[in-house]
Amino acid sequence: MVAPPDNEVLWARALHVRHHGSPALTGVSLGVREGEILAVGGPRGSGKTTLLRCLSGQLLAQEGEVGFAGTALHALGASARERLRRDRFGWIDPTPVLVPELNAWENAALLLMLRGVGRRRARATALEWLDRLDVGRCARSRPYALSQAERQRVAVARALAPAPAVIFADEPTAPLHRADRAQVLRTLTAAARSHGMTVVLATHDTDTAAFADRTVSLLDGRRVDTVHLPPVDEPAGPTGSAGPAEREGRAACSLSA
Template sequence: MVAPPDNDVLWARSLHHTHSGSPALSGVSLGVREGEILAVTGPRGCGKTTLLRCLSGQLVPQDGEVWFNSAPVHTMNALQRERLRRDRLGWIDPHPTLVPELRAWENAALPLLLRGSSYRAAKAAAMEWLERLDIGDCARKRPAALLQAQRQRVAIARALVPMPAVLFADEPTAPLHRADRAQVLRTLTAAARSHRITVILATHDADVAAVADRTLHLLDGRRVNADAVRLHDAEGRDACSLSV
């Protein structure tokens, strides 16, 4: 087992994983530096979410290595990986999962409250991010009283409040309209730049990927060049036109 390069905050080598016998990742390797925004792109079903889940310790790859700084995530037990995710990593899902009994600011403050932060400090941090995401006026509302786009912004605030070292964003703008999407992306990128947060952003949207410093392309669980993805997309469109 070889330790990762010193300048990579997150590093993976030759990741393999299958779902129900079907390959989801086949030998994917990557390195990401502190404060870098990496877009992981490719068509639906190409392995983007599986890759993010392996990198964040939610899944243990069936083969390969994942390192966070100098710590081998792939050899950690379940409790160690849970602590790593709680203390150092953030996660944004395509669709928000909020605690229905809690108000918006309480949902956003939850990671800090679970760490033992004071009520006052947790609320102040949550309100700061809700304001930056233009939903400060929704702070006292519960999820059922919010629109889908507002709930997604609360979920994004919750991921940013604890200032994670690495933020994993799996199609974070999927439920948002184009104008909302642009504003949220500006906030994410500004947070990454100002606080040196590493962002790994899974998306099949070229406009979303354009905010990244670098792009990693996946196709059928493998890392490929952009031309292979464009050819795949073109073949898919041709097949659809022939079937009409």
């Protein structure tokens, strides 16, 4: 394995990934510095999610190397990669995936408790992040009582709570309105700065990419110099306001908090 520069905590070399015979990544290489916020830009279908999955050890490339903090991820077994993801990485999906039987603070504290943190300490940390993401009022609400935007904030809090070394965020603000996107991204980037986290952020939106220190662009699975990212359409709702389902979810949250 080729040694990375001293300031690169995460890197990939010449990744090739094929899905059902079709190329998803073709010779992609990059490095991410410790504490850096890196945006991976490009249109939908350009390979952004596949790259994040390779960098986080979820997916092994057919060819190429991935390293994190001196560890060759591509050489680890499945259980070792799973431990690494649990202990050092955080992941934010484009749509929130919460445990329906748990309330908001329990969902936000879940990774902490899986790491052995006591319930009281895990709850305090989860509540702190929920407050910072402006959903502290929903701490005792179950996911069904939350709007899509509120569920996504809980998912972001869950990723931030354990203070991982690297957060992988795959279109993390996709279900949010523009004002909500800005607040969540400010919280995410501020957390990264204050806790020394590295963030790898996949996005096809120029406004989201603007929060990063640096952007690398993909097109058809290849790294390119420039990709013009289209603006993101606002979620459904007349004049940019929340739709009926979202308003109903917020009302339910307020009643059950």
